[in-house]
Amino acid sequence: MDKPETALLALRMRDWVAQAGAHIRHHIHDPLQIQTKSSRTDLVTNLDKQTERNLIAAIRSEYPDAQIMGEEGSGDHVTDLRGLVFFVDPIDGTMNFVKQKYNFAIMIGAYVDGTPQVGVILNVMRQELYWGGPQLGVYKNETPITHGSELTLADGLFGINSAMLAYDRYHSHQLFKTCAGMRIIGSAGIEYIQLLEGRQIAYMSHLAPWDVAAGRVMAETLGMSVTRLDGHPLDMLSSGDVLIATAPTADAIRAIALG
């Protein structure tokens, strides 16, 4: 995809996400229909599903040949990464959406033949839109972001999944003792924003492709490392344990996590 096409794609993705965010904010106090998915704490609401349907309809109208992987299942059953593939997370951090009415995100990532092109993350309640890609750079609304944090592991805050911290997975207790502090937010999208803003140096969690896709485009554009926690390259077709870390910290974190 050449640069004008990529810029047009980014513009459209920003529009779709901004409209979806406005819709959610408009309905933020409506009664919700809440269902559980894989577990008691894995929630989906009617607004997640409706938002996904709206986003997928918008994508299909402009890119009818693209494959779409959506969190709530109204996209395609994607089994390969050929061509243009969209990863759609209509509400990332549904528990926060339901309980807090804030700290949740809308995310779309666009890849061509498995290569990251454009990522868009909207902090819905704060109306802060992060977007970009390797050909475009990374922006918060209209302001460029030029690099992630330059802190070392010892000086940086570390975002983590609560089960990993509780049960000492990947030597997280040793990471906790080494870093400046651990934080748990409950939304991969908001965690990515912390990384893009330089407020944290890493995020470690169990993530699905739609959790990881949009932020990966921007994090890698800023020179960060996005890998499976076992050190292997990310697989964009399956869920797994993922480490996103700034360039100065990624090796040090993996050395502890895999040590």
Add this chain to the structure above:
Amino acid sequence: MDKPETALLALRMRDWVAQAGAHIRHHIHDPLQIQTKSSRTDLVTNLDKQTERNLIAAIRSEYPDAQIMGEEGSGDHVTDLRGLVFFVDPIDGTMNFVKQKYNFAIMIGAYVDGTPQVGVILNVMRQELYWGGPQLGVYKNETPITHGSELTLADGLFGINSAMLAYDRYHSHQLFKTCAGMRIIGSAGIEYIQLLEGRQIAYMSHLAPWDVAAGRVMAETLGMSVTRLDGHPLDMLSSGDVLIATAPTADAIRAIALG
């Protein structure tokens, strides 16, 4: 202290905190002088110290006979709770202030003979001021807050200190399995705001009097429980492990934590 005196006290406390917040926002990108206190991750900056000195000067000019306990040591050496006592936390969440430039608070609590009168917490970067007390009610800026969350422990988000979660203190792993999810923010003031907003049902941490004082006034006014984690009443002269919880969850949490 009668109601007009209490209302005047609240008005003054709001002014002091608002002015301190404006000062910090004005200097948010200045170079900081950062020192450690009890540990590598217990930070204090020149701006913490200056803000405390300014707040204490403002308090002394209006209430010269009051005792003042300040986090950074420029107050009095308070050994009893007789008379009017102010608890001052100039920057709560100094690590977040240093690393994130957000998610930190300014807090002042005012007690008379050990009885809570007025609490004020400012989310500095969002300019959201929470204030109130038993005679006044609780407000976010000018909007009344009438009650905390009515969720059960199973349905609510739980704020916790990272070491407690990592090392299973107070059966936190069992609490984790029971609640809807755990969050780690890194500022007692912002945690209190989550409780006052109904976004969380509990917060468990090791806290000093200046961490707990302001929020306690408002949390108790809304019917929440603020106790030592061992179930004993809070001691406002020393640090300790503290549980703040909504009325529908406090007993259930203590039953697990002390079980």
